[in-house]
Amino acid sequence: MNWVAWKMLNGDTAKYLGAVFGVAFGVLLITQQASIFVGLMSRTANPLRDVREASVWVTDRHQQNADEIEPISDGAVHRIRGVEGMDWAVRLYKGVARARRPDGIFRQVILLGIDDHTFVGAPRTILMGDLADLRRPSAVFIDKAGHESLWPGEPLRLGREIEMNERRAVIVGICETSAPFQSFPVVVATYTGATRFIARERKQLSFVVGAPVAGVTPAEACRRIKAATGFEALTYDQFVWQTINYYMANTGIPVNFGITIVLGFIVGAAIAGQTFYLFTLENLRHFGALKAMGVNNRRLIGMVLLQAAVIGAIGYSLGVGMAVAFFEISGRALPDLRGINIPWQVALGTAGVVVAIITFASLMSLRRVLLLEPAVVFRG
């Protein structure tokens, strides 16, 4: 009878497609919005997330996120290195500066200062230039999106100059970084170089990053650092999640995206549910005839569930496909959306939502089918 159910579904093309696109549209909305939400939230700790070699992050004990930084004294790095169980520790600067082109056009930029000697925290993907050139006076790297933002429509070129804090900086390299939350260009310099590009403060060190020796876990190293120095010490994951959680709790972003995701569910459930319900209603006399001919309720439930499952599976595939196409196309056309894709957790969660939608649609329809008296077939 599954074959009959399949043929019944295909026979009413308009309702079949209506229900499929109802699910697909809901899936598109949910997947796209949830993925952008996850992408945005995971950007909140960018570009510091790129510093993966550091499993221990030390900063001021009152810090709440990676953007609002209370500098600590430069000498902190030595204290951290002295904590038992630490293998290495280096300085890392992160701040905001104003980069001005020679013609006066300027943009706010994220300025990263990496350790002068080890280059811990250096960009992993170099598009142009040599990382060693960063040691040259006034040398900086800029990320590709930042270059396109500062010099829109112009080819990538080394040797361009910008001014930060009334100091000349020469672009000696172009790199890729993880897209930051604020869409600012990312400028990378050595720690010493970076501190020249900002207004002088007594304390300038943003973070001390490092790693413990073998046999000591990052969590244990953090515990020791806290105890020994009073600084906040976090593992890499704790550091990333601290910022994500801060944005989740202190901005309206989750609510805004949550509303759209709920709307996607409601729209998907309403369109698919109503269309599928109408499909069942219109086929009620056929279901009645099948009942009269000896199809029991268990097989009828199987038929309705199969029809709903087909709609759900095709709708889900179409919806996820459209969302993938959206991110593929928009990721190329809109630099601000680069790097945002569909996490498997979102795809899995959306599949769960589709199951809920088709279950809802099936239950509405099944109720009518199961309560149907087969004798109804004799009523003209």
Next chain:
Amino acid sequence: MPTALFTPVPDPPAPRPAVGVACRGIEKEFGSGETRTRVLHGIDVDFGCGALTLLVGPSGCGKTTLISIIAGLLDPTAGDVSLFGTPQSQLRGNRRVDFRARNVGFVFQQYNLLPSLTAAENVAVPLLVARQPRKRAIERAAGVLDAVGLGSRLKAFPNQLSGGQQQRVAIARALVHEPRLLVCDEPTAALDSQSGQTVMELLKSVAVHPERTVIVVTHDSRVLQFGDRLLEMADGQIVLDTIPHPHP
């Protein structure tokens, strides 16, 4: 004491058709309290095998309710129906559904063909219900369609067939699994005179079988000639049981 040299032997009785359907004290009420309506009033009637019985009567007299009970689609409020020796009151749930699937065929007024299935596929449905493989079911359906004169329209969809042809497909569907009871509800009501005659001729020639009971509910006085027996109902009772006269 003289003894008879010859004892006359009485003529053997004429063979009586076996009873396929036996209704005993069938009552049916709908609703409850003040809205309770009694539709059937203690009907006792037998339907023999090998005959086409016409069930006639005005709208609302209880014909549809009676055939629904006979076919096992409705439960009577009182009384019992025995189909080929099996009391329906002893069958419950899926056992009754399975019994119906094996033993009862239906022809509906509005054909009730699935619009997305071809004629052959529609006819195969009762075999699919009986879990026969699809290929074999469709082959068997093609044979029955051929028997009702639609061998050339196996792949036609219902909307490509005339009303008469659709009803012939419905008859083929009702007979494909060789049921012992065939219940037809107003099979000619939606057809013109010629198509109605054709459908009744078909029922008479193909459906009537020594081991099958055929009950046809009809309003159509043009088809009375095809009945072997005529039952007339009024107000929930059978008021006439006769042999219909040939149509003038």
